[in-house]
Amino acid sequence: xxxxxxxxxxxxxxxxxxxxxxxxxxxxxWIFNKIRADLRSRLQSCGSLKTLLGKLAAVAVLFLPFxxxxxxxxxxxxxxxxxxxxxxxxxxxxxxxxxxxxxxQDDVPHTVTSDDKLFGSRALDTDDKFSxxxxxxxxxxxxxxxxxxxxxxxxxx
Amino acid sequence: MKNDKRKIEVRFxxxxxxxxxxxxxxxxxxxxxxxKCMAWAGTGMLWTVSGGxxxxxxxxxxxxxxxxxxxxxxxxxQISDSHIGFNKPANPDVIGTLKEAIARxxxxxxxxxxxLHTGDLSHLSxxxxxxxxxxxxxSTKAGRIFYVPGEHDVLNDNGKxxxxxxGRGSQGDGWYSFDHKGVHFIGLVNVMNLKPGGxxxxxxxxxxxxxxxxxxxxxxxxxxxxxHVPLWTVYPDWGWGTDDAGQAxxxxxxxxxxxxxxxxxxxxxxxxxxxxxxxxxxxTAFPQPxxxxxxxxxxxxVPADKLRxxxxxxxxxxxxxxxxxxxxxxxxxxx
Numbered sequence: 001x002x003x004x005x006x007x008x009x010x011x012x013x014x015x016x017x018x019x020x021x022x023x024x025x026x027x028x029x030w031i032f033n034k035i036r037a038d039l040r041s042r043l044q045s046c047g048s049l050k051t052l053l054g055k056l057a058a059v060a061v062l063f064l065p066f067x068x069x070x071x072x073x074x075x076x077x078x079x080x081x082x083x084x085x086x087x088x089x090x091x092x093x094x095x096x097x098x099x100x101x102x103x104x105q106d107d108v109p110h111t112v113t114s115d116d117k118l119f120g121s122r123a124l125d126t127d128d129k130f131s132x133x134x135x136x137x138x139x140x141x142x143x144x145x146x147x148x149x150x151x152x153x154x155x156x157x
Numbered sequence: 158m159k160n161d162k163r164k165i166e167v168r169f170x171x172x173x174x175x176x177x178x179x180x181x182x183x184x185x186x187x188x189x190x191x192x193k194c195m196a197w198a199g200t201g202m203l204w205t206v207s208g209g210x211x212x213x214x215x216x217x218x219x220x221x222x223x224x225x226x227x228x229x230x231x232x233x234x235q236i237s238d239s240h241i242g243f244n245k246p247a248n249p250d251v252i253g254t255l256k257e258a259i260a261r262x263x264x265x266x267x268x269x270x271x272x273l274h275t276g277d278l279s280h281l282s283x284x285x286x287x288x289x290x291x292x293x294x295x296s297t298k299a300g301r302i303f304y305v306p307g308e309h310d311v312l313n314d315n316g317k318x319x320x321x322x323x324g325r326g327s328q329g330d331g332w333y334s335f336d337h338k339g340v341h342f343i344g345l346v347n348v349m350n351l352k353p354g355g356x357x358x359x360x361x362x363x364x365x366x367x368x369x370x371x372x373x374x375x376x377x378x379x380x381x382x383x384x385h386v387p388l389w390t391v392y393p394d395w396g397w398g399t400d401d402a403g404q405a406x407x408x409x410x411x412x413x414x415x416x417x418x419x420x421x422x423x424x425x426x427x428x429x430x431x432x433x434x435x436x437x438x439x440x441t442a443f444p445q446p447x448x449x450x451x452x453x454x455x456x457x458x459v460p461a462d463k464l465r466x467x468x469x470x471x472x473x474x475x476x477x478x479x480x481x482x483x484x485x486x487x488x489x490x491x492x
Contacts, residue, residue, distance in 0.1 A: 084453035085395075107245050107456050109281055109312065115353050123281060123312035126245070143353035146308045149396040151354050 079103060080152065082110050082124070082144075087152035094134060096156055101131040113145040120145075231338050234262050234269045234299060235383070237420030238440030240309065241290045242280035247459045251280075251442040252289060254464075258441045259297050268298040270337065275420035275438060276307030276348070276385030278323070282314070287322055306331055307385040307421060308348040316349060332363050334370050341374055343367065345384035347399045357386030357399035364401065368408045376411050383418040389428055389435045392448035397422050406433065422454070 076098040081088045083105045094100065102112045104124040112121040112130050118140065121130035134140065134156040144150035239255050248254060262269065272294070279286035287310075294302050304323040306316055316330055324331035327344075334343040345367070347357035359367075371380070382388065388405065390398035399405075409415045415433040423445035428435040444457045451457070 085455065086453070106453075109309070111312075125281060141353065145351055146312065147396055148351040148353055148355045149394070 077101065081105055082112075082150075085110075085144075085147055085150055087142075087144075087150060090152045091155065092152070093155040093157060096137055097133065097135060098156070099131055099133040100154055101129055103127065103129050109146060110144045110150065111146055112142055115141040115143065231270045232265075232267065233271050233273060233337075234265075235273045235275060235418055235438050236262075236441055237275040237385075237438040238277040238307065238423055238442055239274070239290055240277055240280045240440065240442035241293075242283055242286040243442055243456075245456065247456065247461070247464050248443045252293065255290075255293055255441045257465075259293060263296070263298045265298075268300075270299070271301040271303060272297060272299040273342075273344075273383050273418065274302060274304045275383050275418060276305050277309045277420065277440075278304065278307070278319075280309055282310055282312035282318060284318065287318065291322065303335070303342070303344060303383075305344045305384055306346055306348055308351075311348055316346075328366055329362050330360075332366065340379045340381055341371070343370065343380065343382045345382060345388075345405070347384050347386045347388070347402075352400070355400050356390075356393060356396050357384075357388075357402070359399065359401050359405055364404050364408075367405055371408055371412075374412070377413055379414040379416075380409055380412050381416045381418065382409070385419065386421045387419040387426070387435065387437055388417050389430075391422060391426055391437070395448065395454040397448065397454070409433070423457075 076095060078092065078094055078098055078100050080092060080100060080102045082102060085106065087102070092100065102121070102124070104110050104126060107126060109123040109125050111123055112119070112132075114120055119132040119142070123146065124130055134154060137156050139153055139155050141151065141153040143152070236255075236258055240251050241255070243251050262272070274294070278290045306319045306324070310316065310319045310323075311330075316324075320327065320331050324333075327333040330346045330349045332344060332346050334341060336342070345359060345363065347359050349358070350360055351358050374380075382405075384399075386399050387397055388399050388402040390402075392398070406415075410431075413432055417433060417435045419435070419437045420440070422437050423440035423443065424437065424447065425439060426435075426437045444459065445454050446457045
């Protein structure tokens with residue numbers, strides 16, 4: 001009963017898979033301990049900088065999927081379609097760190113060109129894609145430099 | 158939804174026709190003539206300059222006869238929107254249809270003095286597309302070919318490759334002028350530095366150049382301006398117009414005869430305003446819908462066996478008082 005109330009009234013969860021996230025945290029710390037122990041033994045026996053760097057990279061690779069599942073450095077991916085000389089959706093609100101991918105579904109080339117030239121694609125032919133990851137909050141208006149009547153904006157919060 | 162689209166179309170046609178009606182005493186065009194004109198389709202236009210007045214005729218056997226008759230002045234041909242590299246419905250063979258247009262030019266009894274290509278030579282500004290167009294047009298019997306860029310010719314490099322190949326000796330982004338047998342021709346560029354939400358754009362530098370370019374000419378000099386995007390507002394919702402065209406036209410107000418030739422919209426539209434005649438030409442590649450009749454101005458898809466008839470099906474006879482402005486079209490299939 002208490003548990004039910006907690007779920008209904010509690011703050012939004014960071015992850016849409018709270019149980020999986022918890023499991024991954026446990027898993028992460030277990031792996032971390034294993035690797036730390038392994039590193040320590042290797043440093044003692046070898047001490048090679050190259051091996052250390054290689055191991056650190058392995059640690060980073062191992063940790064990335066778990067940390068993103070846990071939600072603290074989550075990377076979203078969102079798509080904007082270009083169809084019938086329109087960006088859809090024309091205004092898109094995304095969290096910081098979101099990778100936005102535009103896909104041209106028209107028979108003619110279009111571009112994705114930021115008004116302040118912060119980002120810009122080459123001419124995208126049919127089915128060509130362009131991606132940009134938004135790392136800072138703000139409003140980013142853009143247009144098609146070939147057909148400037150086509151405009152859109154990404155709002156990063 | 159269908160009804161809405163039809164309403165938009167009718168409103169546009171009536172607005173256009175109304176404009177012509179206001180100029181009835183000047184040009185003799187009635188609403189029926191204008192509507193016929195709207196439906197006109199073809200592949201190339203022969204322009205005849207006679208006594209300072211331009212007459213356009215679509216290339217056809219009929220035109221061949223007309224061109225054979227004695228005339229004061231000279232002739233030239235306008236082609237547009239070849240889109241070499243486009244390979245989708247309704248025309249997977251844009252090279253083939255360009256070749257057919259060239260064959261019609263070469264079949265004229267009197268070779269035109271030159272050809273104007275009003276832009277979108279290529280589809281994606283690729284080197285091989287420009288190569289193919291250049292090679293194909295070498296087979297024309299015209300003395301020279303003059304170009305202006307379309308937005309498809311200046312992708313990815315701000316038009317550098319276009320200018321290196323087709324704009325040698327031009328100013329700025331590729332604008333220039335020349336005189337031919339008493340007529341002053343001005344090629345403008347309105348596909349560069351386009352502003353978000355805007356239309357075609359000429360820009361301050363080009364406008365300054367234009368004002369200076371015509372300053373020395375007498376009012377009686379016939380002027381022909383050619384540029385890719387229409388220099389009059391055909392349909393702003395689809396970007397079919399040029400934001401600062403009014404400024405350019407203000408420099409040409411004092412001239413007795415100004416003809417503006419554009420492409421971009423892959424269909425014939427015409428308007429006469431005072432001493433200025435505006436015309437847009439067919440594409441040699443694919444048709445585009447009439448304003449407001451489709452969700453977007455993208456290529457209009459027609460069945461393969463209809464392509465040539467869409468490109469050149471409807472005939473228009475267009476007679477203007479004593480200064481004949483006669484337009485006769487034919488299908489690309491030759492009927």
